[in-house]
Amino acid sequence: AQSVAQPEDQVNVAEGNPLTVKCTYSVSGNPYLFWYVQYPNRGLQFLLKYITGDNLVKGSYGFEAEFNKSQTSFHLKKPSALVSDSALYFCAVRVLNYGGSQGNLIFGKGTKLSVKP
Amino acid sequence: DSGVTQTPKHLITATGQRVTLRCSPRSGDLSVYWYQQSLDQGLQFLIQYYNGEERAKGNILERFSAQQFPDLHSELNLSSLELGDSALYFCASSVWNSYGYTFGSGTRLTVV
Numbered sequence: 068a069q070s071v072a073q074p075e076d077q078v079n080v081a082e083g084n085p086l087t088v089k090c091t092y093s094v095s096g097n098p099y100l101f102w103y104v105q106y107p108n109r110g111l112q113f114l115l116k117y118i119t120g121d122n123l124v125k126g127s128y129g130f131e132a133e134f135n136k137s138q139t140s141f142h143l144k145k146p147s148a149l150v151s152d153s154a155l156y157f158c159a160v161r162v163l164n165y166g167g168s169q170g171n172l173i174f175g176k177g178t179k180l181s182v183k184p
Numbered sequence: 185d186s187g188v189t190q191t192p193k194h195l196i197t198a199t200g201q202r203v204t205l206r207c208s209p210r211s212g213d214l215s216v217y218w219y220q221q222s223l224d225q226g227l228q229f230l231i232q233y234y235n236g237e238e239r240a241k242g243n244i245l246e247r248f249s250a251q252q253f254p255d256l257h258s259e260l261n262l263s264s265l266e267l268g269d270s271a272l273y274f275c276a277s278s279v280w281n282s283y284g285y286t287f288g289s290g291t292r293l294t295v296v
Contacts, residue, residue: 101284110186110274110287157227170240171217172285174227 069094071160073175080148080182088143088178090158099161100141101172102132106154114156117141128152148182155179187211188288190275196294202263205291207275209256215239215278216258217285218250222271233258265295 070093080086092098099118103111115126122134132143141158156179159172187210197203209216218230220243229242233252244250247265252258262269272292276285 103287108289110188110289111276111285112186112287113284116284171229171232171242173229174219176226 069160069162069173071158071173071175073156073158073178075178076176077179077181080180082150082182082184083147086145086148086152086180086182088156088158088180090141090143090175091139092141092158092160093139094160094162096163098139098141100132100134101159101161102126102130102141102143103157103159103174104154105157105177111157114143148180150182150184153180153182186286186288188213188275188277188286190273190288190291192291193289194292194294196296197265199265199267199295201265201295202261203265203293205260205262205273205275205293207258207260207277207288209258209275209277210286213277213279213286214256216252216256217276217278218244218258218260219274219276220271221274221290227274230260262293267295269293270295 072091101116102114105111115124117124117134125131130145155177157177158175162170189208191206214235216233220228230244231250232240236252247263250260272290274290276287278285
């Protein structure tokens with residue numbers, strides 16, 4: 068079965084420091100991986116995706132993620148955190164429907180990022 | 185504004201009642217997905233529709249049902265509501281076989 072794990076419920080970072088939010092996955096075949104962010108009382112917003120190609124993926128708001136096939140990881144990173152980055156971050160993997168068509172996303176439990184001034 | 189519209193934004197109802205949540209997908213998107221977000225279960229996939237047809241089912245209870253209409257809007261019907269059904273319900277849409285979703289801002293359901 069395909070799954071996504073976010074091992075940290077919360078990550079605390081000081082403003083200006085680099086941040087990493089961890090994600091590992093388990094899929095059959097090639098993974099399609101995503102990061103979304105959720106601000107309070109808002110829907111999920113797309114940050115970035117990995118489909119194929121370069122293992123370092125750049126996304127919105129200065130975020131990037133590194134795909135590591137041998138470690139089955141897709142960690143989210145940012146070189147310098149901002150207080151406004153404080154939010155809930157979700158890693159997700161896309162499953163394939165019967166017949167190979169794109170199906171739904173399976174999400175991790177989410178990691179709360181808190182950036183302090 | 186993401187382009188995915190969900191109504192109502194908030195809903196308070198009593199146990200045993202039935203409610204309908206509505207979702208209008210982003211213009212041009214044919215696929216609609218419903219998710220339930222609760223504190224203990226996280227984001228759970230409920231059901232997917234494409235152009236009016238059901239494509240995939242997740243952890244959707246038998247008390248819940250959904251449909252997608254010819255104009256592509258979708259409705260999620262929740263019946264015999266229980267306290268545990270209190271959650272945020274999200275709709276997302278995508279172009280067929282695209283890789284990303286666009287989420288609506290959700291409907292917060294409170295069952296009292």
